[in-house]
Amino acid sequence: MIRLVVFVILVVALGYGFSWLADRPGDLSLVWEGRLYQAKLIVAASGLIALIAGVMIAWWLVRTVWTSPHSVTRYFRARKRDRGYQSLSTGLIAAGAGNALLARKMAARSRGLIRADQEPLINLLEAQAALIEGRHDEARAKFEAMANDPETRELGLRGLYLEAKRLGANEAARQYAEKAADSAPYLPWAAQATLEYRSQAGRWDDAILLLEQQKAARVVEKQDAERLRGVLLTARAGDKLEGDPAGARDDAMHALKLIADFEPAAIIAAKALFRDDKLRKAASILEQAWKAGPHPEIGRTYVLARSGDSAVDRLKRAERLEALRPNNVESLLVVAQAALDAQDFAKARAKAEAAARMQPREAAFLLLADIEEAETGDQGRIRHWLAQALKAPRDPAWVADGFVSDKWLPVSPLTGRLDAFEWKAPFGQLEGPIEDGSAVSIDTALKTLPPVRETRPESPANDHRIIELERAATIAEAARPAPAAAPKPGLPATASKQPEPIAAQPEPKPFYGMPDDPGVRNMKAEPEPKTRLRLF
Missing domain, CATH: 1.25.40.10 (Tetratricopeptide repeat domain)
Incomplete structure (x- = not known):
């Protein structure tokens, strides 16, 4: 465009100059070696311009002939380079599309047309082709060669980092990322990976320093x-x-x-x-x-x-929080828990029911179950509230990448991502009861709440004493000797004491009782012995 403007300006200037000379006619005289040469002024100007143009044309022809060998060589070299870059472009497109055969073919053609030291993208194409074909060792060698070249160091380090992540070599990946971040903190992938690695290791000072470098480099x-x-x-x-x-x-x-x-x-x-x-x-x-x-x-x-502080003082502090944020579920639950600790069951139950009515969720029904256990101890009512808690949506928690934690963590334990935890309801929670799919209602739960059963628990001391007395009576009966048999008439007293022959002795009866059980006695054959122990 600039050349066209200059050409137009030159033509206009020449035309204006010739018109100016035509309006002012005159003669031009030249005396050279005793001869007088005369010509019109316009003719002399035209001849001078023609002479200059002829000299320029002659110089261009001489220069073209003189530089023709170099021009021919440069033409073929440029044509060869263009073909090489065309092959390189085709190979990179093929590698991106996953065509390993075409990528390998274009890489070989590019290496034959372009020197690899002049165009480092050939190493990248060969590395990509090797990755597609599954030859990871060759790909890592190419990436290491690129990492040693200052021009392609960042590209080689990224390739080595990705390969280390693929193999699960986290320590090697960390070293590659830190090396890239130290030399080029403006690289987002290196800075982010290094920041996450330092955070996982608890190196908070180094992580903060790297974050400042990223901020200065405007990476984040x-x-x-x-x-x-x-x-x-x-x-x-x-x-x-x-x-x-x-x-x-x-x-x-x-x-x-x-x-x-x-x-x-x-x-x-x-x-x-x-x-x-x-x-x-x-x-x-x-x-x-x-x-x-x-x-x-x-x-x-x-x-x-x-x-x-006493439980009453804690209840007052909880009520102060409720005054700061009234009509809030968390405020009601805090007051209900504090009232339960203070044994103010009426207030605890009222606040817990209000929280469940405002937002029926797991914590409210579990708190109602705790109140029921502390106040009445009725297992039926406790199980009723626990069943409602199972049906209710889950409480909010710290969630990161599907991992639920009971406390906040700076880094996700699954992915290592910084600032990943959010306070929200966990994924996959139940939105309503299992039976009919309707929402959990505190009014329905109160209507179906079973009444309190009146129980008269016996004194544990009395139960224990009765058990000990029964055991003592049983042991005394087992240890009491059987009464001696009366001697037969007509025999001396000593004869009755002699044992009978072995053949005449009856066989022992089998014993089926417990180790401390005397067995079943025949009440008709043997009267019940008297004992001094009384059970009641």
Whole structure:
């Protein structure tokens, strides 16, 4: 385009110049070697321009002839290179489509037309073809060669990382990812993998440093980087809570500044402040978190803030939480649990039923079963509430990649993903009862609740005494000797004491009783002996 504009401007300038000379006629005289040469001015200008054009054409012809061997060589070289790049492009497309035969053929053709040191993509094509054909050793060799080349180092490291992940060599994959992240922190895959590996190993300081590098390189957005930093600070605060409460408090407070409504950070900050006897500040943090989003762990931490409080004092603290967020399921459940601990069964039952009426779920019915056990002890009513709990939807929990945890974790134990846990209902929960598929209703459960059975349990002491007396009577009867037989008339007393012949002795009767059982006695043949022991 620029050349066309220059050409048009030049033509216009020449035309204007000739018209200007035509409007101003004159003669041009030249004396050379004693001769006088005269010509019109317009003719002289035209001849001068023609001479310049002829010189330029002659120079172009001479230059073309002079450089023709090099031009011919360059033409064939460019044609060969174009064919090589065409083969390389076709091979990469074939490798992406999974055509191993065509990819291998195009790789060989590309290597014959282009030098591999001039075009490193040939190594990539050969590695991809080897992966498709299942020759992983050859592919790893190609990736190692690319990793040693500064131009293709990042590509080779990624290939080696993926191969290590495929083989399950997590340590080797971690080393490749960290090597790539150290040399190029702007690579998203390397930075993310290294961040997850360092988080899994508990290297929170290194993970935070890498996150700052990613933020500076603009690999992650500012908002995402701040949330991840808050998660890492919370995880580090959790590790410091036992040994360094002050450091845990600082990290958790910083995390709350980055993520205002992050429940784990608020809980850790409050526990660290409790250890420093700063109850008012810790309570303020928990109250703010409770206002943002009621969470059962926040409620338990707030109610059990002071170990020396009585059950009534804990109930008052739970009622304060309810006042902050009235008409909330979590508030009602916290008050119901505190009332149960304080033996205020009427309030506990009323709050638990209100929570079940507002949101019928597992925790409300289990709490009703606990109240029933503590107040009445009726097994029928307890089993009734347990059956309702089985039918009700499950309570929210910390869920990550299908894994349900009873506490928050910074990293998913299944995939290693950072900040994967969410507070929500687990997957695959039952939406209603099993029998008819309708929703669980607290009103229906109350209507079908069996009445309380009146039982008179006997005194355990009396039952134990009766059992001991019966056992003593049985042992005394077994140990009592049988009465001696009267001597026969006409025989001396000594004769009656002599034993009868062995043949005349009767066979012993078999014994079928327990080891301490005297057996069944014949009441007609032998009267019942008297004993001093009385059972009643």
